[in-house]
Amino acid sequence: MTNVFLAQADIEAPPIDYAAILPMLIILGAACVGVLFEAFLPKHQRWPGQVTLSLLALAGAGVALGAYAGDSPERGVTTLSGTLAVDRPALFLWGTLLALALAALLLIADRSVEPGGAFVAQAGIAPGTVQDREQVGSTGMQTEVFPLTLFALGGMMAFTAANDLLTMFIALEVLSLPLYLMCGLARRRRLISQEAAVKYFLLGAFASAFFLYGLALLYGYAGSVRLADIANATAGTDRSDTLLFAGLGLLLVGLLFKGSVGPFHTWTPDVYQGAPTPITAFMAACTKVAAFGAILRVLTVAFETTNWEWRGVLWAVAIVSMLIGAVLGLTQTDVKRMIAYSSIAHAGFLLIGTMALTDEGLSGTMFYLLAYGFTTLAAFGVISLVRDSTGEATHLSAWAGLAKRSPLLAGVFTFLLLALAGIPLTSGFVGKFVVFSAALSDGMAPLVVIALVFSAVAAFFYLRVVVLMYFSEPAPEGPSVSVPGAFTTAAITLGVVVTLLLGVAPTFALDWAGAGGFALGS
Amino acid sequence: MVLAQESAATGIGIYLPLVLLFALALAFAVFSVLLGPLVGPQRYNKAKQAAYECGIEPSPQPLVGAGRMPVAYYVTAMLFILFDIEMVFLFPYAVSADALGLWGVGAVTLFIATFFIADFYVWRRGGLDWN
């Protein structure tokens, strides 16, 4: 107690396993360099500079990850005083995040589909003002989006590896704040874009408050924010379970919000619709991975022993999410909103795998994340190509008869929708299969039945788009399909190839996903 | 030190200074707010009625009229927060600088360098220009 007022004599610097966290350091370091680029490069050099830097950073992080993962210890390591756990699931999720971010970055970097890129030149100008009208013709863009993307990515990587709740909260903010900002950067439809940013920010802050409150209660319960310590504390019996379960509940609200799981999904349709499409793609793919990576870790490491108490409640959440996603998706008329509701339904499916808490559940859920991420990313890539004079034509009526005008694009989109619906030979089928069978062998048969029914319902609204594209007469003043630039083509191709590959030969990815469990020690 | 040790024995007593500080701060705030209207001259003008009485005029809004603050204002505000945060971290370092040794110097230098990245950005983007 005397130490309260005294500086300690010698403070040991915590040992840091630099090799393990190198991928994250590269991404965050590159983000800082990106900010310097913004500060010192002349305007016309910023875009090429940022694109090169970001791609190099992703490649470098990928190489560092590959080099480390090759001979990483089976049970993983914890480093930075036990705040980060770099174990096999974290490495798999990092790899997934980097790969998805690469595809998303290609979409973000594209400047040929929309002249000058999908991002506005000066985001700070209020819509409808004189300055706003003046910048309509300009082809400049806010290149800050690149370092912001890298910061968000770094936050996501930390989020999935965080071994204590405080680190997790910091990572949550690091990944969220850039996303809020990026949502407001759309070149077209400024007002709805800014509305999306503000909504996401306000609700995100609200969710963070839930998370923080839950964290505080759990600290009160366990006397530590370390996940492993919370798990140890639950083994004891003399503490107040009210703190534990209230804390867990509030913590989950914050996490489920990020994963856009119903009923905490309300932001999803509005934000997906308003944000610039490349950012929507980035959010839909990477945020989902990060959020479910964190949920997996929290539930498995800290709350495994209490799973009989919370599992029933999460059942209900999963059902609500699937219900909202599948049923409300039916009535959507905007294709971006429709994919948003699809992501809510998929969040329900993912939650089922997350709850299994077995090796199969872990590997199945991570595989599902990988598969879903690429499919949905490519889908948004395709959406960004269908345009009319006011920008992207996202209203479904504009997609009528698209197959006649652009059979290739319609074919690709159909394939992606089939993957989302879970038709065999696409990654969606394998993902659903492994997740549902993991849930089944962990005694969740009724939930699997419900999930199958909802996936059949959800298939209907994917089919609606297919019907529209193939079996409807094109509107006379319909949108045109832009010829994609190299970047967008690469991103969509990557997504489609991965979707097909994971459907036909998923063995390698399943092996990686099943390589090992979470590091349980501290 | 002796005081602290004795209070620790009585449990919650170690929080007493905190409570006193809190009461003192509250009293000062109430005192200042009350003192102004009582002794100061009462000359109102438009600027004094504004939401933030610091010389920044809210931009006129055609639709709602609620009065938004111009974006430039937030740049200044953010700059303030930047330095604030830097300070928050430098204080504890300064207190234990000796104990942390050379490693501590390196760490805090890295921290300040990182901080300056943001600083450079604001500076180059005209965040420090008034107008």
Add this chain to the structure above:
Amino acid sequence: MIASSWLLVAFPALGALILLLGGNRTNAWGHLLGCATVIASFVYGLAMFFADSFAEAADTTVYSWIPVGALQVDFGLRIDPLSVTFVLLITGVGSLIHIYSIGYMAEDRDRRRFFAYLNLFVASMLVLVLGNSFVTLYLGWEGVGLASYLLIGWYTDRPSAATAAKKAFLMNRVGDVGLALAIFLMFKHIGSTSYAEVFAGIGDVSPGVVTAIGLLLLLGACGKSGQFPLQAWLPDAMEGPTPVSALIHAATMVTAGVYLVARSAPIYNLTEDGRLLVTIVGAFTLLLGSIIGCAYDDIKKVLAYSTVSQIGYMMLAVGLGPFGYALGIAHLLTHGFFKAGLFLGAGSVMHAMNDEVDMRKFGGLYRKMPITFATFGLGYLAIIGFPFLSGFYTKDAIIEAAFGQEGWRGWIFGGSALLAAGITGFYMTRLVLLTFFGKQRWRETTSADGREFHPHESPPVMTVPMIVLAVGSVAAGALLISGDTLAEFLVPAVGELSESDHGVLPHALIPWLTVLISALGVLLAWTLFGRRDTPVERPANVSWPVRAARKDLYGNALNEALVATPGLWLTRFSVFADNRGVDGAVNGLAAGLGGGSGRLRRLQTGFVRSYALSMLGGGVLLVGALLAVRYS
């Protein structure tokens, strides 16, 4: 030959791939490639049939598809008598239909794409019957659904085609859920989905689970095979081009359900209740289909309901248990011949009549189209069970087996099968009379687009397949049934054919009774339609049974009540709850109750405060529920 059996699937799959990716470059020769790949598969299958013996099922693993922990799903093929029989039917009849399509689709701009889809259809169906696990079967199952969806909706300028395609896909999805659930149940209780392990382990599973698996498989089979209560999509699927109808009805798709039940014989052998339900579904559907078939004037829809009815016979047979599987498969084969022939014949008539399908506008066509008439006539004789033609043998065997059941079952199943045979005689005779005989009513009328009719015989590329199928319709039955050829061949796959000797009617009597009842049906049709003129306009004032039959015996209404309406209400309720819960606004109430699509669009109010409120509500519920669970 067996080791490389994956080539069977690879040929048509490759054809589909080349034609789809090759684009317009392949237009000139695409249809030829499409035919060649299916014929190649047929030849390979035939060679395999003669070269190898199938005393034991041969499983080959092509590659390991989904390996995770305890769950191993290999992409493997099983070659046994059952799958080889189906391969020959699919590729054989499929080849003929492909060749026929060259002529039928000659004027379609997208003929190449049509052949790509046909190839995809055949490849999927081959995966379905060749797979050695239920998951591989599911792969083919979905592939068939997808290909049929593309083909039924082929005429994109017709809104009805899109609706029909959607209906087919969705009703199939209902069945698919059943199949998927059955697969997951097997995985849970047996730990595998491959046929070998499932059939080996099914004996150790509790009877309740076996029955559940059986019923879920039946649900899947009903969806794919157009059995009650999921039969409504099949007649609508006539919106596709006629070769597609022939392919769906004779060689692929609808036979999948029968295949599934026959393949799952070891499961059904263990569950009396499951088999009984299969039989009931079959018996009910065969009556339902034949009754509705009497009411339609659309030549293709009559044939479609005829298929519903005939598949009902097959389901009835396979439901009878060990001694019915071979009979069901035999009828499936002969039906494949004569129904394909009938559809191609109907297509030939439509080809000659400006795509008109209303039989009231036909009449007296036998003079104009002698080959079509002759081949169609043989198919007709086969389906009504004319003595010594193929339908006579196979249908009669099923009726006999149905009467072979004990007690009330024998009377009910046998009776309904016998009655339906009479009705089949009636509606098929009506069809033939209206189309080929009587006054040439087409001289007084025009087609829907105002053109006059100039019927003519179809080109050889269409008539030759019809002739081949007609020959098959005549001969197949005798070949398959006499001396129990097929039954013995199928023994390794479905077990011994055993006769039942406690039937309710003597065996010798039944064939003659069947012929008699069918003849009565024919006679009745002739009195009603052969001896007097048929009005071109459809009479509106008819008795209630006809009205009911014209409304598909309310099959659509039933589906609507069972599936569509609850779905609609669920949607409305969710929208309502979303709005209510979020904002409590009056417009939410209106959207929920009114349910107009325009109002449904207001799903979310758009107010951040409402969103935050719903999050708060969700959070309170979540925490409350967690605490309630803990302290209850």
